[in-house]
Amino acid sequence: MAAVGDLGIDVGSSNILIHERGKGIVRNVPALLAFDHSIQKVLFYGEKAAQLVGREPSHIQIFRPLQNGVIHDYKMLTSMLHYTVHELVGRRVVNRPRAVMAVSAVANELEKRQLIIGMFDAGARRTQLIDRPLAAALGAMHVLKDPYGRLVADIGGATTDIAVIAGGQITSRTIIPVAGDTFTDAIIRYIRLKHNLLIGFRTAEDIKRAIGTVYPLGDAELSLPVAGRNLISGLPKQIDIYRDEVAEAMEEALRQLLEGLHGVIERIPPELANDVFENGILLTGGGAMLKGLQEAITEEMQIRCTTADQPQECVARGCGYAVEHLAELAELTGENRRKGT
Numbered sequence: 001m002a003a004v005g006d007l008g009i010d011v012g013s014s015n016i017l018i019h020e021r022g023k024g025i026v027r028n029v030p031a032l033l034a035f036d037h038s039i040q041k042v043l044f045y046g047e048k049a050a051q052l053v054g055r056e057p058s059h060i061q062i063f064r065p066l067q068n069g070v071i072h073d074y075k076m077l078t079s080m081l082h083y084t085v086h087e088l089v090g091r092r093v094v095n096r097p098r099a100v101m102a103v104s105a106v107a108n109e110l111e112k113r114q115l116i117i118g119m120f121d122a123g124a125r126r127t128q129l130i131d132r133p134l135a136a137a138l139g140a141m142h143v144l145k146d147p148y149g150r151l152v153a154d155i156g157g158a159t160t161d162i163a164v165i166a167g168g169q170i171t172s173r174t175i176i177p178v179a180g181d182t183f184t185d186a187i188i189r190y191i192r193l194k195h196n197l198l199i200g201f202r203t204a205e206d207i208k209r210a211i212g213t214v215y216p217l218g219d220a221e222l223s224l225p226v227a228g229r230n231l232i233s234g235l236p237k238q239i240d241i242y243r244d245e246v247a248e249a250m251e252e253a254l255r256q257l258l259e260g261l262h263g264v265i266e267r268i269p270p271e272l273a274n275d276v277f278e279n280g281i282l283l284t285g286g287g288a289m290l291k292g293l294q295e296a297i298t299e300e301m302q303i304r305c306t307t308a309d310q311p312q313e314c315v316a317r318g319c320g321y322a323v324e325h326l327a328e329l330a331e332l333t334g335e336n337r338r339k340g341t
Contacts, residue, residue: 004089007124008319009101010135011077011115013066014157014180014286016084017313019320021097025313027084033063033076042076045083054200068158068177069104071111074118081122089123096125100323102135102315104161105175130322130329131170132315133163136284139318140308144168144328149268149275151303153261154315155287157181160257162264164272172268176260180287182253184208190249192231195239199228208290211243214254215292215299220244247292254293258300265301280304286312 005021011031018027029046036043038059044052053062065077089097099119103112112129119127136154138144149166157180163173187204191197199207203226211224222243230237261281265273281303283294288311297305308314322329 004095004097006097006320006323007085007088007099008135008316008321008323009085009099009119010316010319011066011081011101012156012286012315013064013068013159015312016080017316018084018088019313019316020088021320021324024320025316026088028313029084031064031066031080033065033080033083035061035063035076037061042079045080050202053202069106069161069175071107071114074114077114078118078121081118085119085122085124096123098323098326099124099127100130100135100319100326100329101127102132102319103129104132104159105173106159128322128326128329130319131163132161133170133173134165134168135318135322136161136308136314137165137282137318138321139314139316140282140284140311142321144325148279149272150279151261151264151276151281153257153281153283153285153288155179155257155283155285155290155311157286160260160285160287162260164264164268164276166272166275171272172264174260174264176256178253178256178260179285180290182256183212183214183250183287183290186253187212187246187249190245191226191228191241194245195241196231197226197228197237197239198231199226203228207241207246208250211241212246212250212290213243213292214247214250214290215295216247217292217295254296258297261297261301277303280306283307284311284314288312 008019010017016031020026030050032049033042034044034049034052063076065073065080116127133152137152145168147167151164154161160176160179163170184204211222223240226241227238288307294305294307
């Protein structure tokens with residue numbers, strides 16, 4: 001078996017991405033498992049499990065091992081790591097790769113240790129943890145020690161991690177439970193209340209991607225046919241959903257996200273606030289791909305906001321960059337360095 005390069009791992013609530021040294025992103029799978037209680041066994045991982053969401057029979061349960069940045073089910077998380085990482089590394093005893101894994105600020109010391117053990121069992125020789133916003137910034141800019149402050153908002157599936165980074169250190173930070181799934185859930189709720197139509201999560205995701213926007217981009221009459229279950233008759237029904245309706249559905253989620261950004265900036269020293277004004281706000285994470293988001297933030301905050309290239313890959317790419325610069329990373333993280341045993 002060919003040697004595997006060092007790995008950068010982004011284990012999120014929605015997806016798991018793996019960056020391999022010299023190859024780039026080699027895995028991007030939904031962070032889902034389908035567990036069959038009748039035989040006590042995981043049937044499907046990743047995309048196959050995602051296809052069952054909303055369609056699973058009573059004896060099959062869909063697990064999301066990581067929720068809101070914390071480990072929801074350690075056994076399932078370990079199984080998921082084996083599926084994604086062990087598939088790459090195999091059963092090798094020597095030349096096991098090193099890894100850098102992004103971790104949320106809400107993860108406690110026990111959960112961090114569990115992540116490291118899970119990675120070791122999956123085949124990593126040593127695993128070092130890095131804060132998600134720092135990994136996101138590295139993935140977007142490849143700068144470890146830029147002395148000037150920049151605000152990074154990593155918008156995941158379940159949470160948004162907002163941080164001001166200067167000199168490779170996080171100087172101010174907050175995590176809010178508003179992210180990509182929040183906007184999707186808002187669409188489900190809006191269509192249920194306004195049209196008496198119940199749609200699934202994947203359908204709402206399709207609506208968000210196709211015609212969703214949180215800033216006027218024209219084509220307000222752009223529509224999409226949507227099928228679901230009529231809550232009055234109980235029968236299947238199809239209606240047309242318009243772009244301006246989707247924008248209205250997502251207004252409250254946008255307001256909460258903007259409040260989170262305001263809260264971080266209000267707590268930083270004047271010099272850093274000036275840096276943020278000069279350097280702008282950087283959006284990363286899959287949730288950053290929502291149409292009109294950077295324009296809405298720029299208008300509300302009066303600070304230039306940009307979206308990183310391939311924002312959903314930034315954290316994994318940043319972890320991959322960090323694993324190539326472990327000595328520099330150790331200087332920055334100090335006591336936060338973690339090793340597998």
